[in-house]
Amino acid sequence: MKVSQFTTILTFSLVDYISAWEHTSGEDFRRAISGHNHALVAFIEPSTAPCQALESEWLPIAESEKTLISIDCTSEAALCSEFDIISYPTLRFFDGHGGMRSYRGPRKASAIKSFLKRALRPAVSRLSEKKLAKFSAVDDIVFIAHLNPEDEHIKDAYQKIASQYQDRASFGSLETEGQTRVVCYKNKDAQQSKISDLTAIDALPKFVQTCMEPLIGEFTRANEMKYLQAGKSLVFFFSTTSKDREAFVDTMRPVAKMYQEYLNFVTVDANEYGDLAAPLGISPGRFPALSVQNPMFGQVFPYPSRDKTTAENVGRFVMDIVQGKVKPWDGQFADDEDDHAHDEL
Template sequence: MKPQAYLLSASILVFKCSAWEHTSEQDLRRGISGHNHALVAFIHPSSAGSQILEPEWTSVAKSHRSLMSIDCSTNSMLCDEFGVISYPALRFFDGHGYTISYRGPRKASAISSFLRRAQRPTVTILDDETTASFQSIDDTVLIAHVNPRDEHIATALRAVASQFEDRASFGLVDTAGTTSVECYNNRDEQKFTLSDLTAIDAITKLTQSCIAPLIGEFTRANELDYLQSGKSLVFFFAMSSNEREAYVNKMRPVAKMYKEYLSFVTVDGDEYADFAAPLGLAAGEFPALSVQNPRVGQTFPYPSGADITPETVGAFVMDIVQGKVKPWDGQRRQDKTRAHDEL
């Protein structure tokens, strides 16, 4: 991000951050004891992540009374006591001495889902009658159908559930048949089934694949994972989260069709304004889209000014595959007219 843009954004976000209603140390200790459960945000006013979280947190607080926040700039010793090393840090306290670190999206809907999830058992014991309804209880649901002779699978499931309980719901049901594990990504309407459980990390890998969104958000934390995945990337830049969410909702069928070869990602046009130019896009001229093959260093900017729809993006990808679109030469912007002539 350019320094000027960052300073402008930061000043706006710091102003918004004034809406935080922080908890005192005394109220925090009271709130997480006595069998009370609470979700606590340890924030620092100067961190961009804390500033971005504030409106999402405020939204969740309207319907959940168990939220508290601590300002670590004025309570550094308290934050050190709870092992906070980066901001924001979200921790769920179950009132019985057990703490869960939340590592999911910093979005109101995801945080609300987490709160509901945290109040259920780490692994819910199911039967034939409850299994069907449990499949849709969360955005990501993993159910292990375990034959009693494979008790080691149930043990492995509990270990994985403890690792991912902040992002998925886990169920266990006995079966007289072959042991298998199913995972439902209900947001993207995908189902993953695992019957070969010989590998030690089989359930872990299944869970990771199932949790991963079909169209993810490109962030500082995951950018290397995407760039080193071996797949070409379809970047969609937009300034507002509403624009990016609308794109995800309409582009899922295309992303599902090409998921073996392409990773579709959304990009915050404000935070990643400086990333547009290397992709053949003009900073600030968003929404915009570009396809990149990191392995061979080829970039294909989507025609400037053209509508971004599932049909047109799908056709654009096919034209790239068929060699009908030339890679960006690093100098020119591909506009709608020129693209039409080349295709």
């Protein structure tokens, strides 16, 4: 390629990148969130990697949702300081009535869209029996409280916890003449659970927190100790692409559900946490890859790289470990990809 051609391509690429965000001025921002207008606002610092990663997720939403705004905190530093923006990106929903709600979920287009829909509803949607079935499927995670009017204290507690977690789940309620109960619908994982013994003061918060835990979570430094201290073995899946990790979650749900009492399945962003792979017997830089760790005994079992990562294969590999048919990793990386201590049946 000629230098002039390369320069032209590079120039177009830079122009595309710079013009991708369409930032709003401080004056237009204040106008947008006043007068009963709602808006979802991304406060960003364009040079940071997390903000650059958000860009590709944000733009497709902005094409269809006209209530999205982005603020460049490098040029609107005073405004961002006024709203206590200390990390980037920060996403907040302004309801047009002076209310503001932070978004703490995944920075993915689908998750952000779901949050925007929740934000436009009250913290707790009042339901009738006719609307019950439809509302139970309105989101990935839905809580529905069947409230006896005599249990006013539970109603208040439910309203409080719904306001706390509305950015990540949908909450509804309806009256019942029977015993008060709360039902959780984890629609992506096709799981349902309920609680009716709400006498303990922490019963409802614990139930909500447990139900909101994904069947297959994303392993990070922030939640590392939670997983390592859970008393379960861990199945790690490393990949450099979110597409691979999302596909793994969809594929492994049946296996994760089958073994959830004994195993925690997690995905790992190999770009950010690639250094965690080597101690798990995964050759540096060889992704995607899977490994099983038993924290209690300090054992790891790298998954044979020659095998496809299917639900059937991984399920069989886990059973082979349980039955002692797979030897723990000896600390040496195999020269040959097929040189793994796994006895095929």
